Amino acid sequence: xxxxxxxxxxxxxxxxxxxxxxxxxxxxxxxxxxxxxxxxxxxxxxxxxxxxxxxxxxxxxxxxxxxxxxxxxxxxxxxxxxxxxxxxxxxxxxxxxxxxxxxxxxxxxxxxxxxxxxxxxxxxxxxxxxxxxxxxxxxxxxxxxxxxxxxxxxxxxxxxxxxxxxxxxxxxxxxxxxxxxxxxxxxxxxxxxxxxxxxxxxxxxxxxxxxxxxxxxxxxxxxxxxxxxxxxxxxxxxxxxxxxxxxxxxxxxxxxxxxxxxxxxxxxxxxxxxxxxxxxxxxxxxxxxxxxxxxxxxxxxxxxxxxxxxxxxxxxxxxxxxxxxxxxxxxxxxxxxxxxxxxxxxxxxxxxxxxxxxxxxxxxxxxxxxxxxxxxxxxxxxxxxxxxxxxxxxxxxxxxxxxxxxxxxxxxxxxxxxxxxxxxxxxxxxxxxxxxxxxxxxxxxxxxxxxxxxxxxxxxxxxxxxxxxxxxxxxxxxxxxxxxxxxxxxxx
Numbered sequence: 386x387x388x389x390x391x392x393x394x395x396x397x398x399x400x401x402x403x404x405x406x407x408x409x410x411x412x413x414x415x416x417x418x419x420x421x422x423x424x425x426x427x428x429x430x431x432x433x434x435x436x437x438x439x440x441x442x443x444x445x446x447x448x449x450x451x452x453x454x455x456x457x458x459x460x461x462x463x464x465x466x467x468x469x470x471x472x473x474x475x476x477x478x479x480x481x482x483x484x485x486x487x488x489x490x491x492x493x494x495x496x497x498x499x500x501x502x503x504x505x506x507x508x509x510x511x512x513x514x515x516x517x518x519x520x521x522x523x524x525x526x527x528x529x530x531x532x533x534x535x536x537x538x539x540x541x542x543x544x545x546x547x548x549x550x551x552x553x554x555x556x557x558x559x560x561x562x563x564x565x566x567x568x569x570x571x572x573x574x575x576x577x578x579x580x581x582x583x584x585x586x587x588x589x590x591x592x593x594x595x596x597x598x599x600x601x602x603x604x605x606x607x608x609x610x611x612x613x614x615x616x617x618x619x620x621x622x623x624x625x626x627x628x629x630x631x632x633x634x635x636x637x638x639x640x641x642x643x644x645x646x647x648x649x650x651x652x653x654x655x656x657x658x659x660x661x662x663x664x665x666x667x668x669x670x671x672x673x674x675x676x677x678x679x680x681x682x683x684x685x686x687x688x689x690x691x692x693x694x695x696x697x698x699x700x701x702x703x704x705x706x707x708x709x710x711x712x713x714x715x716x717x718x719x720x721x722x723x724x725x726x727x728x729x730x731x732x733x734x735x736x737x738x739x740x741x742x743x744x745x746x747x748x749x750x751x752x753x754x755x756x757x758x759x760x761x762x763x764x765x766x767x768x769x770x771x772x773x774x775x776x777x778x779x780x781x782x783x784x785x786x787x788x789x790x791x792x793x794x795x796x797x798x799x800x801x802x803x804x805x806x807x808x809x810x811x812x813x814x815x816x817x818x819x820x821x822x823x824x825x826x827x828x829x830x831x832x833x834x835x836x837x838x839x840x841x842x843x844x845x846x847x848x849x850x851x852x853x854x855x856x857x858x859x860x861x862x863x864x865x866x867x868x869x870x871x872x873x874x875x876x877x
Contacts, residue, residue, distance in 0.1 A: 413735065448667075452667050479856050525540050717743070778804040799841045811826035
C-alpha cells in the first residue's frame, strides 16, 4: 500500500506543482491572482465550483454521516442544489456583471459603503477560519486512520501543499488544478462503489443487512424538521458563499457562469450518490467503528486494492485541498484587498498587493490548525455550523440586496451584524432558554438579518441610482451589456 500510494501521490503532487508553476508565470496583477484574468470557461468553471463545494465535509463527514445514519441524510442535497439554481437565476449573473474581485467589493459597490466592505471581510475571515478547522481535522483523521501518524502530520502536509500552489498562481493555477481534482474525485468514487457491492453481496443483500441492523438506516433516521434545517442552511449559504461567488469573477461572462453552475450540479450529483452508497456499504462491512469519520480512510486502506485505495486517498486529499485553496484565496483577499489595500495602503502597486495576498494566505492557514487539534466536534457538524453562520449574515445582503433596490448601507451593516450574533447566540442555547428550541439557529439568524435589513433600509436614505445601474438592468439590456471590470468609483 505504501509503495503504490507513494507513486500515485508523487505523480499527483508533481502535476499540482507543474500547474502551479505555470500559473505563477502568468500571474502579475491582482486580477490575475484573484480572478485568473477572467478567462475560465464553463467546463473548468463547473469543475471548480464542484471541487470547492465537495470538501472534507463530503468525503469524510458526509460519508461518515451515511455510515452512522443511513440514507436519509442524502436529502440535504436537495437544499444544496436549490441554492445553486437560485444562484444561477438571481445572483451569479449580476455579480459577474459587476466584474469585481471579492465579495466585499460587491458589498461596497452595491451599498456605497467602505464600512460595510470591511465588516463583510472580517466576518468572512472569522467564519471561514471555522471551515478550515473542519478541513484540517479531516486531514488529521486520515493521517491517523491510514498511516497511524499523529493528526498534526496530516494537517502540516495539507497546509504546506495547498499553500504552495495557492501562493504560486492564485486563482488561475488553482482553477486548472481543481479541474484535475474533480476528475480524480469522480474516478476514485466510481472505482470504489462496484468493489464494495461485490464484497457486500450486492444491493439486495446489503439493504437487508442494514434493515436488520437498524431500520432507520434504510428509512428515516432524521426527522423532516431536522433535514429541513440542514438543507436550508446549505441552500441559503450556497446562494451567498464567498468562496463560491469569488469563482464567478474569474469566468468569462454571465452565460459562462450559468453554464458552469449546471455543470457543477452534475458533478455533485455523481459524487453525492457515490458517497451515499459507500457510507452505507461500509456499515455492512464494518458495523462498529471508533468514529464514523474513519469510514472513508478504512475503505481506502483495508478494502480496496492498493491502486484503487491510493486513488481514493488522493481523491480525499484533493477534496480537502480544493476547499482549503478556495477558502485561503477568499480570506487572503479579504485581508489584503479589502482591509490592507482599502484602509492602509490604497496606492500600493500590483506586485506589492500580490505579495500581501500571499502573506495573508500563509498567516490565515496556520490559525485553524490549533483549533482542529482540539477536536471540537465531528467534521460534518463543524461544516454545518459554518454554513449556518454564512447564511445568517450573508444571504440577505447578497441575495436580497442584489434583487431589491431599496436596500441601504445601514440596512446591510445591521443585517450582517444582527444575523451573525443571532445565529451564534442560538447555537449557544439562547433559543432553548427562551422556550424557542424548535427554531433552528440558521432560521433565527436569517430572520433577524432580514427584519433588520428591511426595517433599517426603509428608515435610512436610498443608495443613489447611478450606483445601482450595474445590478438593476432589464434582462434584454443585460444580454447586450459589456462585462464589467470593477471600478473603484462604485464604492467611493
